[in-house]
Amino acid sequence: MRKLLLAAAAVISLGFAAQAQAAPELSARAFQDGMFVPGAASTTTTGNLTILNVSSANFSVLSTLALGYPVLSQPDFDVRTTAVSTGNFATSHTLTFEVTQTGLTSASAGAPLAALVSSFTTNGLIGGGGISSVTLSTYADAGNNAFSRSQLLSSVTYTSGVTNASGALFSNPTLANTLFSETVVISATFTGANAVLNTTSQMTAVPVPEPASLALFGMGLLGMGLIRRRHAG
Numbered sequence: 001m002r003k004l005l006l007a008a009a010a011v012i013s014l015g016f017a018a019q020a021q022a023a024p025e026l027s028a029r030a031f032q033d034g035m036f037v038p039g040a041a042s043t044t045t046t047g048n049l050t051i052l053n054v055s056s057a058n059f060s061v062l063s064t065l066a067l068g069y070p071v072l073s074q075p076d077f078d079v080r081t082t083a084v085s086t087g088n089f090a091t092s093h094t095l096t097f098e099v100t101q102t103g104l105t106s107a108s109a110g111a112p113l114a115a116l117v118s119s120f121t122t123n124g125l126i127g128g129g130g131i132s133s134v135t136l137s138t139y140a141d142a143g144n145n146a147f148s149r150s151q152l153l154s155s156v157t158y159t160s161g162v163t164n165a166s167g168a169l170f171s172n173p174t175l176a177n178t179l180f181s182e183t184v185v186i187s188a189t190f191t192g193a194n195a196v197l198n199t200t201s202q203m204t205a206v207p208v209p210e211p212a213s214l215a216l217f218g219m220g221l222l223g224m225g226l227i228r229r230r231h232a233g
Helices: 002-020 211-232
Strands: 025-032 035-044 048-054 059-067 077-085 093-105 115-126 131-141 151-158 163-165 169-171 179-190 196-206
Touching: 025 048, 025 059, 035 048, 035 059, 059 093, 077 093, 077 179, 115 131, 115 151, 131 196, 151 169, 179 196
Parallel strands: none
Antiparallel strands: 025 035, 025 093, 048 059, 059 077, 077 196, 093 179, 115 163, 115 169, 115 196, 131 151, 131 179
């Protein structure tokens, strides 16, 4: 009986280990006016996700390109979207792209002194006046849930200008040393047809100094202080 219990425990532990070490997964989806766009969804574990030229009622082109692990180092995340408006624009229409990366290790991103850095760009290449606003946001989730918005990392909204760039936006998410997810949400409101919008969102982690490096740095500061005291004396 004891052997059976040990064997069962071993099988369960192997199952948990396999789950914990599952390959990170990229997923994407798109919505027009809050309604899911059929065909504008994809999931992959290759680290390279592509959705090309999907159409909806008011958009002739909806495309998403995303790169994550293993193409990029964890927890780096690169998302690019393209949208081309068409059809009847008697009223404005909102387009939302959601891209998520699950199964990331928080050993670096969630450690003390670590930070995740987000950056955004938007380009209204053609008919930019037909785009009234674009909001780009990044999120992290300590529960490793796909498309979760539990922790807002960075967010910007642009309401004018053909080209906009955010620069580096630093954030310190609360993450345990376990798996977590990242999500990028890009939402644009179009007011006219024949407008072309390209957006880019990038996330990366600030490297955390190793304990030995921190100790050497501290010793160096201490040494400098002692030398100054000697010269002062």
